[in-house]
Amino acid sequence: MSADTSASPPVHIRIENGPDFVFGPHEDALLRGALRAGLAFPYECGVGGCGACRFELLEGEMQTLWETAPGLSDRDRKRGKRLACQSRPLGDCRIRVRLGPDTDVPADSPQRSRAVLTGRRSVGGDMLELSLRVEGMPAFKAGQFALLYPPGVTGARAYSMSNLDAGDGDWRFIVRRTPGGRGSTTLCDGVAVGERIDVDGPFGHAWLRPGVRDVVCVAGGSGLGPMLSVARGVLAEDSARRVHLLLGLRSEAELGAAAELQALAHERLTATVVLSAPVDPSAWSGAIGFVHTEVERALAPGLDRFDFYFAGPPPMIDAMQDLLMVRHRVPFEQIRFDRYV
Ligand SMILES: Cc1cc2nc3c(=O)[nH]c(=O)nc-3n(C[C@H](O)[C@H](O)[C@H](O)COP(=O)(O)OP(=O)(O)OC[C@H]3O[C@@H](n4cnc5c(N)ncnc54)[C@H](O)[C@@H]3O)c2cc1C
Ligand code: FES
Structure with missing residues (x-):
């Protein structure tokens, strides 16, 4: 590419x-x-x-x-x-x-442009937030993604925006450093603040639609990025709809990411962190298990009263699809997701 x-x-x-x-x-x-x-x-x-x-x-x-x-x-x-x-x-x-x-068909076609890396901060565990300054790009919708071209790496990598588009060219991404992964390690460790990165976008169909139903956002690991964006989008609306945001992490080592949820605090938001493999279950007082199991435990029956957005690794996406489409018959048009293949 x-x-x-x-x-x-x-x-x-x-x-x-x-x-x-x-x-x-x-x-x-x-x-x-x-x-x-x-x-x-x-x-x-x-x-x-x-x-x-x-x-x-x-x-x-x-x-x-x-x-x-x-x-x-x-x-x-x-x-x-x-x-x-x-x-x-x-x-x-x-x-x-x-x-x-x-x-x-998107109202605005995606554009390819050169962006500047303006900031990088740890979000917990192996996740970083990258801030890019883009120019000449169309506005993105909450939940969309961009293609980044890490310098020196063959091929583009998809990363979802975690903020809302304020029209100022500030696009943020939560990137998990994948062991052995060439794109993510280059973005996390190999590009200095001030350097340029090619970017193309926005892309994706799992963007926040207007509606009246409450919204459930489910994130697996770095799926947190687009789910923060969708949650921010709902909370910025002049509407009564609530957001249930559930974040699945592996262990206490990743709990830094929970601070991103705390920073969102809002009377229309319920935030839950679920650990699938806590190192010390007795010290962790929150939910334990897979995040889709917690969705069912906390919100079923009647899952068809919600619009669902979710993002994360393929096993989580498969489990969510099975939960919603097969077992709880949530209408297809109420379900939007990105599979991090
Ligand atoms: C829609 C979408 C949104 C995503 N959002 C995020 C996010 O917000 N945060 C996050 O951490 N991750 C996200 N991902 C996952 C991310 O795109 C990468 O797959 C992940 O970071 C691992 O990339 P890597 O380069 O480190 O690993 P690698 O193993 O080097 O590459 C993984 C991926 O890069 C692409 N690739 C590899 N080799 C080539 C090649 N030769 N030519 C072309 N393409 C190649 C493929 O898509 C491959 O699956 C998203 C994925 C998708 C599909
Ligand atoms: S869009 Fe081409 S393989 Fe996914």
Whole structure:
């Protein structure tokens, strides 16, 4: 994804039974070109992990940016499927993909820009808050994410904004330093305050919608970032809806993150921290277990009276989906999430 695209002429992409669009000379991937052209191209993660952006190339040539991206299975590859977030057209192409509804088209197209790292602070355990100063980017909605391009690392990484967009170019992210992870360790340890980082966004569908139902925000680890943003969004509204914010952490070592919840204190907010593996259960007086279990214990029955937002690692997302969709039959349109693939 770090390919130099500066010399490429614009190319035309024809979508079978759909619109045509021009893929600009500075785009790095089909997906981002299509989104910038205002199309409802399907996607979730934007970084090769989920498979939501699969399409078929009918004519033309494309470069595959990440050959082994986990978003495609061997069967997908044998059937000629490709990932739009990992494909770069090399000339005019014709493709087959089913676009989403027009309601999926963001009012403002994402933009790629250069940001400056303006601050970094510990949030507890292996999590840091990074502050970026962006320029020329469209406003983001609470719950959306951006793609950051850590210097010297192949490929973009997705990180969710944790603040609200105040129109001043201040975008904040809570990043967990993943052991052995090249993108997150570069962002946490390898970029100095004052250095520049390429950023593209905003992206994502799990943004806060207006509504009348109370809101449940469930965060696993660094899923805290977007859930803080969504909670802040609800609490900033002139409305009566309440927020139940549940944060799942592993052990006492990560409890620094609980201070982020305390800082939100509001009469319409209920905040709960759940530890899945406390080192000393007798010293921890709060909830113990997996965070989805606490959602059910604290709020069921009648989970369909809430709108749900959640973000975190795949096992937590799977457990939340099973809880809400299968066991408690919460309508699909009341559920929005980001899976940290
Ligand atoms: C929508 C979304 C929002 C997220 N928000 C957050 C957040 O707010 N905070 C947070 O800490 N984490 C978040 N994540 C997870 C984050 O994007 C990274 O996966 C995580 O930080 C580990 O990255 P790493 O580079 O350290 O690990 P690595 O193991 O080096 O890389 C992990 C990911 O990077 C991408 N990648 C790896 N190699 C390549 C390659 N060669 N080419 C292209 N892409 C590659 C893939 O997506 C891969 O899954 C989010 C993920 C998603 C999908
Ligand atoms: S959006 Fe392309 S694999 Fe997830």
